[in-house]
Amino acid sequence: MSKVQKITPEIVAEHGLSADEYKLVLEIMGREPSMTELGIFSVMWSEHCSYKSSKVHLKKLPTSAPWVIQGPGENAGVIDIGDGQAAVFKMESHNHPSFIEPYQGAATGVGGIMRDVFTMGARPIANLNALRFGEPNDPKTRHLVSGVVAGIGGYGNCMGVPTVGGEVNFHASYNGNILVNAMTVGLADADKIFYSAAAGVGNPVIYVGAKTGRDGIHGATMASAEFTEDSEEKRPTVQVGDPFTEKLLLEACLELMATDAIVAIQDMGAAGLTSSSVEMSSKGGLGIELDLDKVPVRETHMTAYEIMLSESQERMLMVLKPEAMDKARAIFEKWELDFAEIGRLTDTGHLVLKKDGEVAADMPVAPLVEKAPVYERPWVPTPAQAEIAARDVPAPNDLLSALKTMLGSADLASRRWVWEQYDHLVMGHTAQRPGGDAAVVRLPDSAKALAMTSDCTPRYVFADPKTGGAQAVAETWRNLTAVGARPLAITDNMNFGNPQRPEIMGQFALSIEGMAEACKALDYPVVSGNVSLYNETNGKGILPTPTIGGVGVMADVARMATIAFKAKAETVLLLGETRGWLGQSIYLREIAGREAGAPPPVDLAAERRNGDFVRGVIEAGALVTCHDVSDGGLLVAVAEMALAGGIGANLVTPKDAAEAHAFWFGEDQARYVIAVPGGEAAAVMTRAKAAGVPVAILGETGGDALSLDGRSLKLAELKGAHESFLPRLMGAA
Amino acid sequence: MKSAIVVFPGSNREGDAKAALKQATGKDPIMVWHRDTALPKVDLVLVPGGFSYGDYLRCGAIAANSPVLREVKARAEGGMAVIGICNGFQIITEAGLLPGVLLRNANLKFVCRNVGLRVETSGSRFTAGYKKGQVLSIPVAHHDGNYFADPRTLDELEAEDRIAFRYCGPEGRLDSVYNPNGSIRHIAGILNKKRNVLGLMPHPENAIEPLHGSTDGKALFTSMVEAVS
Numbered sequence: 001m002s003k004v005q006k007i008t009p010e011i012v013a014e015h016g017l018s019a020d021e022y023k024l025v026l027e028i029m030g031r032e033p034s035m036t037e038l039g040i041f042s043v044m045w046s047e048h049c050s051y052k053s054s055k056v057h058l059k060k061l062p063t064s065a066p067w068v069i070q071g072p073g074e075n076a077g078v079i080d081i082g083d084g085q086a087a088v089f090k091m092e093s094h095n096h097p098s099f100i101e102p103y104q105g106a107a108t109g110v111g112g113i114m115r116d117v118f119t120m121g122a123r124p125i126a127n128l129n130a131l132r133f134g135e136p137n138d139p140k141t142r143h144l145v146s147g148v149v150a151g152i153g154g155y156g157n158c159m160g161v162p163t164v165g166g167e168v169n170f171h172a173s174y175n176g177n178i179l180v181n182a183m184t185v186g187l188a189d190a191d192k193i194f195y196s197a198a199a200g201v202g203n204p205v206i207y208v209g210a211k212t213g214r215d216g217i218h219g220a221t222m223a224s225a226e227f228t229e230d231s232e233e234k235r236p237t238v239q240v241g242d243p244f245t246e247k248l249l250l251e252a253c254l255e256l257m258a259t260d261a262i263v264a265i266q267d268m269g270a271a272g273l274t275s276s277s278v279e280m281s282s283k284g285g286l287g288i289e290l291d292l293d294k295v296p297v298r299e300t301h302m303t304a305y306e307i308m309l310s311e312s313q314e315r316m317l318m319v320l321k322p323e324a325m326d327k328a329r330a331i332f333e334k335w336e337l338d339f340a341e342i343g344r345l346t347d348t349g350h351l352v353l354k355k356d357g358e359v360a361a362d363m364p365v366a367p368l369v370e371k372a373p374v375y376e377r378p379w380v381p382t383p384a385q386a387e388i389a390a391r392d393v394p395a396p397n398d399l400l401s402a403l404k405t406m407l408g409s410a411d412l413a414s415r416r417w418v419w420e421q422y423d424h425l426v427m428g429h430t431a432q433r434p435g436g437d438a439a440v441v442r443l444p445d446s447a448k449a450l451a452m453t454s455d456c457t458p459r460y461v462f463a464d465p466k467t468g469g470a471q472a473v474a475e476t477w478r479n480l481t482a483v484g485a486r487p488l489a490i491t492d493n494m495n496f497g498n499p500q501r502p503e504i505m506g507q508f509a510l511s512i513e514g515m516a517e518a519c520k521a522l523d524y525p526v527v528s529g530n531v532s533l534y535n536e537t538n539g540k541g542i543l544p545t546p547t548i549g550g551v552g553v554m555a556d557v558a559r560m561a562t563i564a565f566k567a568k569a570e571t572v573l574l575l576g577e578t579r580g581w582l583g584q585s586i587y588l589r590e591i592a593g594r595e596a597g598a599p600p601p602v603d604l605a606a607e608r609r610n611g612d613f614v615r616g617v618i619e620a621g622a623l624v625t626c627h628d629v630s631d632g633g634l635l636v637a638v639a640e641m642a643l644a645g646g647i648g649a650n651l652v653t654p655k656d657a658a659e660a661h662a663f664w665f666g667e668d669q670a671r672y673v674i675a676v677p678g679g680e681a682a683a684v685m686t687r688a689k690a691a692g693v694p695v696a697i698l699g700e701t702g703g704d705a706l707s708l709d710g711r712s713l714k715l716a717e718l719k720g721a722h723e724s725f726l727p728r729l730m731g732a733a
Numbered sequence: 734m735k736s737a738i739v740v741f742p743g744s745n746r747e748g749d750a751k752a753a754l755k756q757a758t759g760k761d762p763i764m765v766w767h768r769d770t771a772l773p774k775v776d777l778v779l780v781p782g783g784f785s786y787g788d789y790l791r792c793g794a795i796a797a798n799s800p801v802l803r804e805v806k807a808r809a810e811g812g813m814a815v816i817g818i819c820n821g822f823q824i825i826t827e828a829g830l831l832p833g834v835l836l837r838n839a840n841l842k843f844v845c846r847n848v849g850l851r852v853e854t855s856g857s858r859f860t861a862g863y864k865k866g867q868v869l870s871i872p873v874a875h876h877d878g879n880y881f882a883d884p885r886t887l888d889e890l891e892a893e894d895r896i897a898f899r900y901c902g903p904e905g906r907l908d909s910v911y912n913p914n915g916s917i918r919h920i921a922g923i924l925n926k927k928r929n930v931l932g933l934m935p936h937p938e939n940a941i942e943p944l945h946g947s948t949d950g951k952a953l954f955t956s957m958v959e960a961v962s
Binding site for chain 1: 742743744745746748749752782783784786787788789842843844845846872874876936938939944945
């Protein structure tokens with residue numbers, strides 16, 4: 001064993017292991033571990049890699065359906081989309097690194113998630129991202145927005161993968177802990193999916209891609225601890241991205257995957273060479289022996305500890321068929337990437353690492369994975385919030401000026417400033433650009449398309465985690481439906497505070513319950529995901545944010561619906577029931593100045609009924625203008641449709657609406673606004689009623705203003721308010 | 734018409750360009766890898782968008798010195814048609830096929846959106862399918878599209894009718910609000926002296942079918958085909 005360093009309790013604590021966990025390490029090893037071994041235990045048992053606090057709850061999520069090819073547990077989820085094709089997707093967080101170093105943190109988040117997808121044999125065809133920042137006027141916010149957006153663009157644009165959608169929110173709870181959740185959707189042949197389980201004793205273990213440096217050491221451990229004042233000092237744990245190398249790695253891997261050379265493949269993400277080698281060998285039930293002197297390094301005198309814990313980007317580990325080595329090497333040479341045989345599979349069941357002729361680590365793989373601590377952490381339910389009656393919320397002087405204020409507010413303002421920095425058109429298949437309900441990307445040589453979206457309403461989850469969890473799932477389902485796609489499956493990115501606090505664990509446990517209910521009711525399983533805990537700074541947690549990424553499929557992209565009004569004199573209809581729910585609404589926060597109340601209830605049966613109806617009409621070719629109603633309520637939805645189409649509308653408050661402001665700004669769920677040619681409205685209404693879907697006439701399209709009950713506001717004025725927020729915030733440097 | 738697309742490590746719109754050329758010519762263009770020194774016999778070479786060699790140095794600077802570009806340059810001098818789009822424009826400009834330089838966008842940000850593009854001349858094989866003054870809607874997607882040249886070069890370009898496209902408003906009006914990158918005199922694309930080389934920042938290959946929301950880029954590819962046949 002190399003240079004023996006005494007493992008003191010301080011060293012154990014620095015590695016984020018508790019005294020009990022270290023006791024377990026000693027038990028497994030039967031001796032004191034070497035520093036390298038301790039480092040490996042530390043990252044493998046970190047919250048980030050082991051899911052030790054979340055595992056017992058995640059099990060409750062439904063993960064299967066006839067179209068699920070691969071559920072959670074691999075690099076990404078895989079679903080069958082027909083015609084022998086599969087969609088491969090996942091969302092992952094890069095929160096702490098992005099706060100410390102926004103450009104590189106966000107960039108490598110994007111790089112990491114794309115690698116997860118192409119490791120499975122899929123070509124990435126779209127990226128999305130869900131971003132949550134602190135208050136707009138917080139001194140760090142502009143710097144973070146600017147860096148994160150540039151970083152996402154810098155990486156994705158260079159890779160030539162369009163960034164087609166996502167979401168951006170602002171809230172004080174993220175002031176010291178922003179969220180950067182990146183999602184990639186890839187396309188593969190359903191019978192050519194690549195997995196990570198190693199097989200074949202004696203088979204060579206190959207390292208490809210970028211060289212290993214000292215960056216990102218202990219990134220996974222950092223992601224598993226709270227932030228404090230000195231988090232700036234953790235900058236060296238942030239990785240540095242090189243999208244060009246990743247582009248080469250992508251092309252080289254896909255070229256190799258087209259041959260029959262690969263036994264197993266795993267990207268080096270969090271915990272780098274450690275987690276990739278451990279996962280491959282544990283899934284295959286084999287041992288693995290690595291000669292660390294053969295690992296391509298970009299710095300001299302790197303220790304075994306550093307090599308194993310480095311999180312340098314753009315690297316892959318593969319097990320190849322021995323006879324395919326020459327062919328594989330030639331491909332990587334063509335792409336000018338390192339290709340190094342660094343070890344082989346063994347039948348010992350041990351991970352053995354050699355460095356400078358000595359054994360730096362020799363540890364059993366199975367217990368390292370299987371005996372990883374699992375905690376059933378104590379949790380308390382979130383206290384229920386009182387319902388807020390519409391009559392207890394003051395009405396505005398003028399509905400339209402309230403609308404203008406809301407459309408220009410941080411959470412509802414146009415995100416154009418953000419997505420114009422992302423190449424959302426490269427590849428030439430973007431059918432629906434950012435700004436709609438869901439992005440739509442056509443599949444090559446096909447009329448078929450994938451729709452994708454990411455959603456979460458953290459203020460709902462905070463007020464009632466179960467309802468909020470269900471709502472996040474339902475909103476993605478609704479957004480996919482609104483463009484005409486059949487929702488198939490989701491990826492979840494669970495961003496929460498410190499799991500050791502029972503109230504945070506309660507948020508986690510209950511939102512999972514809500515998500516599970518929604519997934520079941522909507523036949524909409526979870527196929528991949530990521531958990532990010534300890535999103536706290538100085539003991540203050542973020543709003544609980546279970547970001548959901550949804551993917552759906554449509555048979556004919558030509559029938560896709562968009563939110564934009566298409567023509568004047570069309571009838572504007574509301575589908576779904578409106579009670580005027582103002583609790584936790586944007587209206588309540590932006591106009592009445594309160595963040596309070598219970599969030600709108602989620603009726604999953606109504607969600608399903610209304611959505612299935614809308615999708616049916618779109619699929620039949622009878623509807624091309626549709627928008628789901630979410631943040632801000634009905635009037636915001638109609639205004640967005642008018643602004644997108646550059647056509648106004650003349651609206652009338654229905655007589656049976658109790659309070660006009662609650663009717664127009666309430667955030668009741670399971671609703672859609674549609675517009676159909678005047679002559680077709682009656683037929684659509686009859687069909688809706690027959691399907692049991694509540695339907696009401698809101699008005700008619702036309703003109704260059706939004707008119708409501710006789711008052712009116714020019715679209716140009718609304719547009720000014722809607723479009724100016726982000727440029728003004730970001731331009732005032 | 735036979736066409737080829739030069740592919741560098743880091744190119745990323747070669748597939749989009751291939752689709753456009755295939756649509757216009759009915760056949761797949763030949764994809765030429767950057768290490769190839771022999772260029773097949775073709776009528777047109779397209780240098781596509783992307784981040785050649787990562788573009789960590791000045792955009793296009795390394796690609797401009799690649800073996801295949803020397804060959805492209807020699808053929809262009811012999812009269813073969815060359816079109817450089819986005820990174821391709823940067824590359825052929827760095828290689829000296831066109832005058833001037835592409836600087837970082839004036840607001841220092843990457844920009845992806847549809848822009849108005851005014852056709853400044855129909856007197857070339859690339860723009861013969863358009864009318865002078867016609868306004869097109871074509872997307873841009875770049876970080877370094879801010880065209881710059883000294884006043885004498887610019888005057889010469891104008892005098893010789895070598896400005897192919899300018900950024901403009903929906904009615905063809907020139908104004909800085911319509912210019913996505915701050916390029917001098919709102920220049921979006923230029924021709925060489927012999928008018929067989931075009932470089933432009935916007936992506937006509939991303940405006941060739943209804944799915945793209947505009948088909949205004951199509952005529953650029955079809956007119957190149959017609960010029961040859």
